[in-house]
Amino acid sequence: MSAANTGVTSLASAALPMPVPAEEYDSCPVTDVVRLMSDKWSMVVLVLLGRRSHRFNELHRSIDGISQRMLTRTLRGLGSSGLVLRQVRPTVPPSVEYGLTPLGESLLEPLSGLAEWAVRNWPEIAAARNRVPTS
Amino acid sequence: MSAANTGVTSLASAALPMPVPAEEYDSCPVTDVVRLMSDKWSMVVLVLLGRRSHRFNELHRSIDGISQRMLTRTLRGLGSSGLVLRQVRPTVPPSVEYGLTPLGESLLEPLSGLAEWAVRNWPEIAAARNRVPTS
DNA sequence: CGGGATCCCCACCGATACTG
């Protein structure tokens, strides 16, 4: 295991089980969870589904700027990680309902802590970025 | 403003000031902060610097697999967001010390909440991912 | 010691068109 993993994992002082094929393994749970939400749309979907379940086109209308393709990929990604549940109902025309799993709901809590920090410290970050380096 | 921004920002129930050039504006503080750490190396650097300040090659040796180029880019990125401080000391040979700013240190707290969640729920996420879909 | 310059690959993402 690398020093990188040791460092990050120790944030929560825990070791991770490694069902790894004897190859190099350069991931850690924390990094993985952060990357889970770091794509352009996952967090928005997570938050919307945190309020209530939505149907596909309902999400599509609620999220400004997302394409059908990206909504599908986002939902599939969150689904394959066990955060989002997809329920197909055999109606005509077909109807698909998306909602959070208990795992998905439980993520919203630590996430809100980070969100609070983000909103509170956003001005300072923006200010730092606007200080253009000595270009 | 889009429904997307409304949704994510409301995680912390706050509105963001928008000094935006009347164009489309598809970012929110929370997303931005998550993306800040979602690249391959930023979190590792953040955690290592959270323990103590490091010199460049000290970090380079501590982080397994990182290249000089990526270490430079990561430190520059965190620096331009105001999370990492770079101190050049006029010695011979030159010596550069990196450490966290107060802003950077304050981030570690909400981050550890997320880290705890990640480690605790990692098995469930991994299990969900290993359930190969009906291919 | 602490970088910068260059090349190249690949995942992310948008746009568009088509379908059971």
Next chain:
DNA sequence: CAGTATCGGTGGGGATCCCG
């Protein structure tokens, strides 16, 4: 309604070599 298929732009990231 709820997707899939395809194309192409863009930026992250690795490898390698060079510099004050």
